[in-house]
Amino acid sequence: MASPRHRIAQRFDELQAADRAGLITFISAGDPDYDTSLDILRGLPAAGADIIELGMPFSDPMADGPSIQQASRRALNAGQDMHKTLAMVRAFREQDSETPLVLMGYYNPIHRMGVARFLELASDAGVDGLIVVDLPPEHDEELRHPAQAHGLHVIRLATPTTDERRLPRILQDAPGFLYYVSSTGVTGATDAMPEQVEAQWRRIRRQIDLPIGVGFGIRTPDQARRIAGFADAVVVGSALTDCLQHAECAVEGKHAVLERVRALADAIAEAR
Amino acid sequence: MxxxxxxxxxxxxxxxxxxxxxxxxxxxxxxxxxxxxxxxxxxxxxxxxxxxxxxxxQRDFVGRRSPLYFAARLTDRLKGATIYLKREDLMHTGAHxxxxxxxxxxxxxxxxxxxxxxxxxxxxxxxxxxxxxxxxxxxxxxxxxxxxxxxxxxxxxxxxxxxxxxxxxxxxxxxxxxxxxxxxxxxxxxxxxxxxxxxxxxxxxxxxxxxRDFQSIIGQEVREQVLDREGRLPDSLLACIGGGSNAMGLFHPFLQDPDVRLIGVEAAGHGMATGRHAASLQGGVPGVLHGNRTYLLQSEDGQIVDAHSVSAGLDYPGIGPEHAWLHETGRGDYVAITDDEAIDAFRTLCHLEGIIPALESSHAIAHAIKLAPTLPSSHIMVINLSGRGDKDMTTVTRYLADTSTNRGAA
Known part of the structure; x- marks a missing residue:
């Protein structure tokens, strides 16, 4: 039997066939605690998440705004670590073998565990891709090549500061999908401007066939609908971690996250 | 390796x-x-x-070049190496x-x-x-x-x-x-x-x-000043290290001179064995933080852990990557000094030389106090006095009060 299609490619094929944008949801693993976080993770596909980004909490999240910083902090304070994050993926895969799952975070915890050991465990757990915020193309070979051997995509990012000279370097060898960071600054900080984002998205679209997900500053169903009019996928993170921050208790937080995901998914479904 | x-x-x-x-x-x-x-x-x-x-x-606004000062009484007291202080403490704003x-x-x-x-x-x-x-x-x-x-x-x-x-x-x-x-x-x-x-x-x-390039003026001046006074290069250079800019500035012009020993002094805080220190090379492992790969204080899980030092300027869980490289190649020697040792050195320099050093620089002085007596008077040692200690008066006063209280209780 031929090897199965990569889950990420498979999912984008399905989205294209249905002519709709995908919803990529970010939560921080272990936020606010392991059990609640696993419950949320398991509930995401049914609530409308097409692809899951699971954050690996880090003590020094330099590219994140207050919401995801606090999510990382809550998770670490509750005892989350890399092994628990991988265990959470394994538990998720027991019930869901179709939804692509991408781990997102910073390089140091991977570096500490050792790239080879990390990839072995991540691949075994059922991870499909990695987004490592502080590992630009200039340095990503040490992770990207061995990851490929395990069938894991190291997702590339482009930003508003990525100029024409630099873009080809990012697009070259980019696997899975491209993550377009729609504003400068940190996660959750400023509202995305759909018109400007669309112009940027078209600029990149002309140069690459890979699906392009758009994230940073997309909070409301209305914003998601507008981005989903053109983008291949919409990434929402801080708006979900906010739900956990503002909740009175973990159970309420879980319901709030899943409800927000349903609202975003409904809005995206109406976009085209 | x-x-x-x-x-x-x-x-x-x-x-x-x-x-x-x-x-x-x-x-x-x-x-x-x-x-x-x-x-x-x-x-x-x-x-x-x-x-x-x-x-x-640098000349008119900062006050360069900074003096190279022969620490006569410190040299006499330690009965060993000939000790010079590079007086960055005298520069505008009080540090390098x-x-x-x-x-x-x-x-x-x-x-x-x-x-x-x-x-x-x-x-x-x-x-x-x-x-x-x-x-x-x-x-x-x-x-x-x-x-x-x-x-x-x-x-x-x-x-x-x-x-x-x-x-x-x-x-x-x-x-x-x-x-x-x-x-x-x-x-x-x-x-x-x-x-x-x-x-x-x-x-x-x-x-x-x-x-490093902008700080290298420290080492360039030291080179000229020592050649001028002693007719030859120094034997050892000592500097404290948090991130390591004053040390790198002193060391860099001497990297190609293998006979010049480069000694970086990290902060051992409460002591290396306690885990409460800021010595990334002595007590850390390589990792990635703040845009560079270097030695970091971190947990098994790759989370950055708190650094501890009585001196706020050394209280950093990483170290400049060039120091990490000098450490691994063996070109630089890196040691660590505890809070107690740094405070003692701070007082020694105040009493003997009439100079109040920064707590950061006091770490380098503390190591010199250990090392100099083991060396002959022909050994020329230069310590970077990277800053002055006016800013540290409250910290030192509080530290000494706490220490005497603890000793009294024991």
Whole structure:
């Protein structure tokens, strides 16, 4: 039997066939605690998440705004670590073998565990891709090549500061999908401007066939609908971690996250 | 581990790496900025007008060159090596930090930036940055950990008086690393208008190189001064290390002189065995933080852990990548000094030489106090007195009161 299609490619094929944008949801693993976080993770596909980004909490999240910083902090304070994050993926895969799952975070915890050991465990757990915020193309070979051997995509990012000279370097060898960071600054900080984002998205679209997900500053169903009019996928993170921050208790937080995901998914479904 | 093939003259490489340390491990938003900074720096650094303007400011604004002072009574007391102090404490703003700030400020102006940001720990880099920002009429925002704001309050007032906005950072541990995280977030947000003046030989390439270059004036002067006085090069150079900018500035002009021993002194805090220290080389493992690969204090899980030192300026869980490389190649020797030893050295220098050293620099003096008696008087030792200790009076007074209380209780 031929090897199965990569889950990420498979999912984008399905989205294209249905002519709709995908919803990529970010939560921080272990936020606010392991059990609640696993419950949320398991509930995401049914609530409308097409692809899951699971954050690996880090003590020094330099590219994140207050919401995801606090999510990382809550998770670490509750005892989350890399092994628990991988265990959470394994538990998720027991019930869901179709939804692509991408781990997102910073390089140091991977570096500490050792790239080879990390990839072995991540691949075994059922991870499909990695987004490592502080590992630009200039340095990503040490992770990207061995990851490929395990069938894991190291997702590339482009930003508003990525100029024409630099873009080809990012697009070259980019696997899975491209993550377009729609504003400068940190996660959750400023509202995305759909018109400007669309112009940027078209600029990149002309140069690459890979699906392009758009994230940073997309909070409301209305914003998601507008981005989903053109983008291949919409990434929402801080708006979900906010739900956990503002909740009175973990159970309420879980319901709030899943409800927000349903609202975003409904809005995206109406976009085209 | 073997001696890396990379030769001294060819470091850092095109990706900003010293051996496997350094690099530019930053988010894509910042990547084009670091590339632009590197290109702009390469374009101006050797131009005659840039060098002439920097030299004039170093002379008339900073007060260079700084004296090389023969510490006669300290030498007599220790009955060993001949000890000189490089008097960076006498420079404008009271520490070596201004050397780097002036250089980066000229670069910022060349790049057409209107706003300066910086991180600070002890506040010395913040004060130096606020000073040059005032001198050049730039807006200035300084990020400082809330714990450091408490223990270095006079420096907060100095920065404010100089017109800078001091933003407290309470995330994480409220110390230097958190201030640096916040400065990087600001930089990623205000990419067009803002120049980030990093205060030490860390951060993404080209910072470790350009900070080193601007601080190398310390070692260049020492070289001339020692040759002038002694007719030969020194035998050993000692400097304290947090991120490592004063040490790198002293060491760098001597890297090609294998007979000159380079000794970096980290902060052992409560003692290496307690785990409560700031000695990244002695007690850390390689990792990636703040844009570079280097030795870091971190947990098994790769989370950065708190550094501990009585001196706020050494209280950083990482170290400049070039030091990590000198450590691995064996070119540099790195040791650690505890809080107690640093405080004793602080008092010794006050009493014997009439000089109040910064607590940071006191770590280098403390190691000299251990090392000098084992050496002959023909051995020439230069200690970088990187800053003055006025800022540390409260800390030292409190420390001594606590220590005597504890001793009384025991």
């Amino acid at each position: 073997g001696f890396p093939a990379q030769r001294l003259e060819s470091v850092p490489d095109a990706n900003g790496c010293f051996g496997h340390f350094g690099g530019r491990f930053v988010a894509e938003t910042l990547m084009p900025l670091t590339l632009d900074l590197e290109a702009q720096y390469a374009a101006v650094k050797d131009s005659a007008s840039f060098r002439a303007e920097l030299a004039a400011l 930090k201004i050397n780097n700030c002036l250089g980066q400020m000229l670069l910022a102006r060349h790049m057409g930036k209107q706003r300066i940001i910086a991180e600070t720990g002890a506040g010395m880099h913040g004060v130096a940055t606020a000073t040059v920002a005032a001198r050049f009429g730039m807006d200035c925002t300084i990020y400082m950990g809330s714990a450091d704001i408490d223990r270095q309050h006079p420096n907060v007032e100095r920065m404010q008086l100089l017109g800078a906005e001091v933003v407290p950072v309470s995330h994480g541990t409220g110390t230097l690393k958190d201030a640096m995280n916040e400065a990087m977030r600001d930089w990623a947000t205000n990419v067009a208008s803002t120049f980030y003046i990093i205060g030490t030989v860390a951060g993404p390439h080209p910072y470790p190189t350009l900070v």
